Amino acid sequence: xxxxxxxxxxxxxxxxxxxxxxxxxxxxxxxxxxxxxxxxxxxxxxxxxxxxxxxxxx
Amino acid sequence: xxxxxxxxxxxxxxxxxxxxxxxxxxxxxxxxxxxxxxxxxxxxxxxxxxxxxxxxxxxxxxxxxxxxxxxxxxxxxxxxxxxxxxxxxxxxxxxxxxxxxxxxxxxxxxxxxxxxxxxxxxxxxxxxxxxxxxxxxxxxxxxxxxxxxxxxxxxxxxxxx
Numbered sequence: 001x002x003x004x005x006x007x008x009x010x011x012x013x014x015x016x017x018x019x020x021x022x023x024x025x026x027x028x029x030x031x032x033x034x035x036x037x038x039x040x041x042x043x044x045x046x047x048x049x050x051x052x053x054x055x056x057x058x
Numbered sequence: 059x060x061x062x063x064x065x066x067x068x069x070x071x072x073x074x075x076x077x078x079x080x081x082x083x084x085x086x087x088x089x090x091x092x093x094x095x096x097x098x099x100x101x102x103x104x105x106x107x108x109x110x111x112x113x114x115x116x117x118x119x120x121x122x123x124x125x126x127x128x129x130x131x132x133x134x135x136x137x138x139x140x141x142x143x144x145x146x147x148x149x150x151x152x153x154x155x156x157x158x159x160x161x162x163x164x165x166x167x168x169x170x171x172x173x174x175x176x177x178x179x180x181x182x183x184x185x186x187x188x189x190x191x192x193x194x195x196x197x198x199x200x201x202x203x204x205x206x207x208x209x210x211x212x213x214x215x216x217x218x219x
Contacts (some may be wrong), residue, residue, distance in 0.1 A: 001108065001167060006212050008204055010171035013103035013110030016077055018128045018181055027070070030095040031120050034088050041090060 060091035063141055065148070069155065072162050080163050084137050084157035086115065086148070091122045096139050099129055100155035102163050105174050108214075109165035111188070112192040114120065117138055131173035149184055152160050153191040168192060168215040175209035182211065189213060 001009075069084035083097040090154035094117045102111045114129025115136070139150050160168070170192075172185060189199060192215050 001169075001214055002203070003201065003203055003205070006108075006169050006214050007200060007208075009105045009108045009169045010212065012108050013107045013112060014171070016103055016105070017079060017101060017112065017114075020075065020077060020079075020126060020128055029086060029087075030118070032098075032119050033064065033085070034090070034093065034095065037064065037088055039089050041066070052180075057100075 063087040108167035172211040
């Protein structure tokens, strides 16, 4: 392959992947992990709120 | 920021997307408010007689099926989604993903292009690491040059066995 051809191949590849707006369906493991992180955040927020209530009462 | 870094250490085997691109991806983290997973996407893009190797950050919707952003190759995306202390680990994960992809696809010719132009030697280190991964799969570098017009760096690897 010539240097010009290498540049051309990379350019075409960049254009091809840049067009992608659709991929493959979201993997279930990611959906599951997102739900876990959201639960963790909600629990942390709840604890922080309880601590704040306790602090205000004291 | 509702983004949580949560790297996936054991990614799935390569898969092919609807454009025929072979991909290994691993989660970098999640945006809990936008319901997206942020992934590092390591890709082999078939173009005629070669495959082009690229890696970039993509956002994938977890609520609207099939929706994915184009790969983002910028330093800003790395700053946004990968904490500094994890950068070396992510680089290793990319190298592992490259080996998985190349070993599975085994293309005759493999090209690679730097995203930024006029990179200093230090900034080319990650590409050297990737080159090392490709070499470990039975490839040699047959061309490496900086393009006069764009000032981007290019590599061509060819299978030796």
